[in-house]
Amino acid sequence: MPAPGFRSDGPEREATHADNVAKVDALQAVPRPVVAAATDYPAGQATRxxxxxxxxxxxxISGVMAVTTDGGVWVVPPERAVWVPGGMPHRVDFPTDVKKRSLWVAPEA
Structure with missing residues (x-):
């Protein structure tokens, strides 16, 4: 369930989710140990x-996001990062417009 103040329903939300799943799946298949990705989110979006x-x-880079795992919630302000280990279930909420950047690191790296 999203944190209070987050929008997580509606057709635009579903389209965004489908686009993100396709992008993440493609990144997982890149035959390099480290892959970078840039995604910008409007305020109120959230991943599943x-x-x-x-x-x-x-x-x-800018904006604030909240990364939730079974272990807790980490607020990620601008110019900060959080590490999510491979295989760990998580979701990300975007209460503000966010310019998110990710490094995806293969287990063998």
Whole structure:
């Protein structure tokens, strides 16, 4: 369930989720130990719970995001990052416009 103040329903939300799943799946298949990705989110968006084989360093160039795992919630302000180990279920909420950058690190790296 999203944190208070987050929008997570509606057709535009579903389209965004489908686009993100396709992008993440494609990144997981890149035959390199480290892959970078840039995604910008409008305020009020959120990912669904998901996991992926690669670890992910989630960095906010601007805006604030909240990364939730079974272990807690980490607020990621601008110019900060959080590490999400590969295989760990998580979701990300975007209460503000966010310029998110990620490094995806293969388990063998």
């Amino acid at each position: 719970w998901h996991s992926h084989p690669r670890g992910q360093l989630v960095y906010a």
